[in-house]
Amino acid sequence: MNPTIKLTGVVKRFGKFTAVDGLDLEVPAGVTFGLLGPNGAGKTTTIRMIMNITKADEGEIRVLGEPMSEALQERIGYLPEERGLYRKMKVIDQILFFASIKGVDRKTAMERLERWIDSMDLRPWLQKKTEELSKGMQQKVQFLGTIVHDPPVLILDEPFSGLDPLNVVLLKDFLTEFKRQGKTVVFSTHVMEQAERLCDRIALIYRGKKLLDGTVKEIKHAYRDRVPLPPPVEPEPELEKIFIKAVEESGLSAPTAEALR
Amino acid sequence: MSAVNPKLLAVIRREYLQQVRSKAFWISTILIPTLGLGFIFLQVALSKSLIAKGKIGVVDLTGRLYQPLLAEYAARGDDDEDAAKKAEEARDEEGRRNRSLSTKIDFFKVDATAATLPDVRRKLNDDVQKERIKAYIVIPADALQKGDAEWRAQSVKSDLVMRETIASLLSRAATKERLKDQGVSPDVYDKARLKVTLDPREAKEVETPEASKNAGFNLAISGIFFFLIYISIFVYGAFIMRGVLEEKNSRIVEVIVSSVRPTHLMLGKIVGIGLVGLTQYAVWALLTLGLTLPAVVGALGLGATLPPIPTGTLVAFVVFFLLGYFLYAGLYAALAAPFNTEQEAQQFVMIPGMMLVLASTTWFFAFNSPNGMLAQVLSFIPFTSPLLMFMRISVQPPPAWQIGVSVAILLVSIWAVAWLAGRVYRVGILMYGKKPTLPEIFRWVRQAD
Ligand SMILES: Nc1ncnc2c1ncn2[C@@H]1O[C@H](COP(=O)(O)OP(=O)(O)OP(=O)(O)O)[C@@H](O)[C@H]1O
Numbered sequence: 001m002n003p004t005i006k007l008t009g010v011v012k013r014f015g016k017f018t019a020v021d022g023l024d025l026e027v028p029a030g031v032t033f034g035l036l037g038p039n040g041a042g043k044t045t046t047i048r049m050i051m052n053i054t055k056a057d058e059g060e061i062r063v064l065g066e067p068m069s070e071a072l073q074e075r076i077g078y079l080p081e082e083r084g085l086y087r088k089m090k091v092i093d094q095i096l097f098f099a100s101i102k103g104v105d106r107k108t109a110m111e112r113l114e115r116w117i118d119s120m121d122l123r124p125w126l127q128k129k130t131e132e133l134s135k136g137m138q139q140k141v142q143f144l145g146t147i148v149h150d151p152p153v154l155i156l157d158e159p160f161s162g163l164d165p166l167n168v169v170l171l172k173d174f175l176t177e178f179k180r181q182g183k184t185v186v187f188s189t190h191v192m193e194q195a196e197r198l199c200d201r202i203a204l205i206y207r208g209k210k211l212l213d214g215t216v217k218e219i220k221h222a223y224r225d226r227v228p229l230p231p232p233v234e235p236e237p238e239l240e241k242i243f244i245k246a247v248e249e250s251g252l253s254a255p256t257a258e259a260l261r
Numbered sequence: 262m263s264a265v266n267p268k269l270l271a272v273i274r275r276e277y278l279q280q281v282r283s284k285a286f287w288i289s290t291i292l293i294p295t296l297g298l299g300f301i302f303l304q305v306a307l308s309k310s311l312i313a314k315g316k317i318g319v320v321d322l323t324g325r326l327y328q329p330l331l332a333e334y335a336a337r338g339d340d341d342e343d344a345a346k347k348a349e350e351a352r353d354e355e356g357r358r359n360r361s362l363s364t365k366i367d368f369f370k371v372d373a374t375a376a377t378l379p380d381v382r383r384k385l386n387d388d389v390q391k392e393r394i395k396a397y398i399v400i401p402a403d404a405l406q407k408g409d410a411e412w413r414a415q416s417v418k419s420d421l422v423m424r425e426t427i428a429s430l431l432s433r434a435a436t437k438e439r440l441k442d443q444g445v446s447p448d449v450y451d452k453a454r455l456k457v458t459l460d461p462r463e464a465k466e467v468e469t470p471e472a473s474k475n476a477g478f479n480l481a482i483s484g485i486f487f488f489l490i491y492i493s494i495f496v497y498g499a500f501i502m503r504g505v506l507e508e509k510n511s512r513i514v515e516v517i518v519s520s521v522r523p524t525h526l527m528l529g530k531i532v533g534i535g536l537v538g539l540t541q542y543a544v545w546a547l548l549t550l551g552l553t554l555p556a557v558v559g560a561l562g563l564g565a566t567l568p569p570i571p572t573g574t575l576v577a578f579v580v581f582f583l584l585g586y587f588l589y590a591g592l593y594a595a596l597a598a599p600f601n602t603e604q605e606a607q608q609f610v611m612i613p614g615m616m617l618v619l620a621s622t623t624w625f626f627a628f629n630s631p632n633g634m635l636a637q638v639l640s641f642i643p644f645t646s647p648l649l650m651f652m653r654i655s656v657q658p659p660p661a662w663q664i665g666v667s668v669a670i671l672l673v674s675i676w677a678v679a680w681l682a683g684r685v686y687r688v689g690i691l692m693y694g695k696k697p698t699l700p701e702i703f704r705w706v707r708q709a710d
Pocket residue numbers: 014019037038039040041042043044045046081693
């Protein structure tokens with residue numbers, strides 16, 4: 001089967017600086033793919049080139065076997081690294097606007113997002129202006145915009161940054177569900193624990209070049225003798241779990257629509 | 262016609278609703294006509310203040326003109342005894358001016374002879390400088406032969422209207438005295454005097470009915486519409502600039518251009534704001550209609566209803582507003598896109614601003630001689646033509662081919678500007694950080710698709 005995303009010899013230069021240097025990448029269909037690498041490695045640049053927001057100087061990029069086009073864009077859900085919303089717009093209008101530029105009508109959009117809105121506790125905020133939302137909540141709105149057209153391919157640039165542990169868990173659940181639905185997901189992250197738990201395959205890039213590429217299992221196997229194993233640890237509760245427990249036990253719940261009025 | 266791109270429609274819709282729901286829209290809807298009316302009131306108040314009241318000293322060395330001058334000045338007030346004459350006089354610029362003047366000038370006689378004149382002058386000069394009196398006039402002994410007299414005031418430039426009025430009063434008084442010298446009764450002068458007015462009419466077999474009837478009103482309408490085109494391109498240009506920068510700074514562009522073509526995003530913004538402009542005009546039109554409804558006019562105790570606005574002027578207004586708006590809008594979008602803040606963009610956005618101001622100052626050419634060389638040339642140059650061609654059409658319609666050529670040039674220019682703007686915009690909106698230089702911007706234009 002054709003890979004969902006395929007990059008061959010992709011190069012991107014900014015002036016004299018080469019940000020992406022002859023990158024080859026293959027993301028098979030239905031796979032959750034982690035794009036890892038230090039700051040400035042070229043992850044965002046690569047993702048932007050896949051989305052055709054910046055143009056590659058050399059090389060070839062294919063998504064679902066085709067070069068990027070407007071029709072193809074409608075089959076991809078893209079979450080950019082720099083999130084952005086219209087500050088003065090109501091949350092619901094914002095979501096419907098995202099739907100309309102993806103060619104989804106209001107009714108379909110609302111039906112499709114019903115469940116997500118509730119699981120993200122966004123319903124009381126729908127009539128609020130975006131600027132009244134906290135950063136994390138804005139990010140959830142943005143995420144809804146990414147999935148409103150139910151795309152088979154998702155490309156997420158650091159989707160976890162800025163989210164609290166509760167929402168990190170929520171997003172992990174979403175990604176797991178997408179994988180179950182057979183969607184292809186590519187995301188970049190700096191948190192290895194997430195990559196390890198969620199990804200089938202990862203690629204590590206550095207200075208625009210690929211250092212590692214393969215299934216998590218293969219890579220672990222290859223490095224087994226060269227990387228020291230972690231010392232056995234005394235089992236103790238993880239801080240993340242404590243965070244979630246404490247919030248639960250506070251007996252407080254997310255604000256209701258009445259409380260916000 | 263193929264259906265409009267649905268994504269473009271979505272962008273237009275968002276832009277339109279967002280703007281129309283904003284406070285800025287309603288504030289400008291109220292503010293622009295308020296400013297316009299305020300400007301008119303200021304003009305009226307200013308023209309009233311030109312007729313300043315004041316004491317005027319009269320040094321009459323002929324010894325024959327002071328009393329006749331007072332008589333002429335008093336006679337101005339008696340002119341409008343009967344109502345019919347009053348109505349007639351109201352349309353007569355000079356009559357109106359004199360009437361309001363007659364209640365305000367306070368002449369007083371200053372005795373002097375050729376010998377005492379220097380001392381009298383010294384005293385009067387002091388009075389003028391200390392503002393105890395407004396001015397004084399010196400009528401020399403030979404004034405009835407030569408017709409020369411002096412006007413002495415703080416400044417030779419001020420009080421033009423008053424000076425001219427007194428001069429005409431003096432002329433009349435002096436003429437009557439000279440008639441007496443010829444043995445003719447001065448009453449003959451008042452009986453024989455006839456004021457001829459020139460009624461402006463078109464040199465055509467069949468006159469455009471409105472043209473001659475409501476000339477003054479139509480001229481005012483032309484001026485108001487000219488001002489509207491000018492001010493709205495300015496205001497909406499600023500809306501576009503701010504919108505582009507907002508999308509860029511909030512980083513929402515990246516999400517949008519991952520499903521909408523940048524050119525469509527730009528076009529959507531321009532069209533959306535253009536529709537906002539038309540909506541604003543519609544609000545004003547409804548308000549005006551409401552205010553001129555016979556019932557309302559009666560209730561407010563205003564005079565007769567205004568004559569209808571000529572259709573040609575209305576059509577030209579809408580057409581040339583849209584053409585001008587689209588031409589300038591592309592420039593505003595392109596010049597905002599490469600920058601991060603309004604301050605950075607300002608120096609480049611100044612360019613269309615200056616062009617607009619320049620274009621607006623040329624109204625005089627179209628107004629004064631609508632078919633003159635300069636007016637013709639300016640109504641073909643794309644950046645002045647929306648304003649100039651509109652003015653020409655509303656003052657005196659030029660030949661159809663000229664209108665056609667002007668519109669054609671505008672359409673081609675709009676296309677060219679949109680093409681250039683699209684290229685700058687496409688690259689510019691995704692450029693953050695360093696302010697780009699002009700050569701860099703030119704490079705973007707040359708970049709192939
Ligand atoms: N528009 C641009 N102009 C100039 N240089 C750029 C531009 N965009 C990116 N770069 C450079 O390209 C390199 C790769 O940037 P990129 O944003 O792809 O890194 P990244 O892997 O996403 O890093 P991070 O983990 O910090 O997000 C960096 O050195 C960056 O400075």
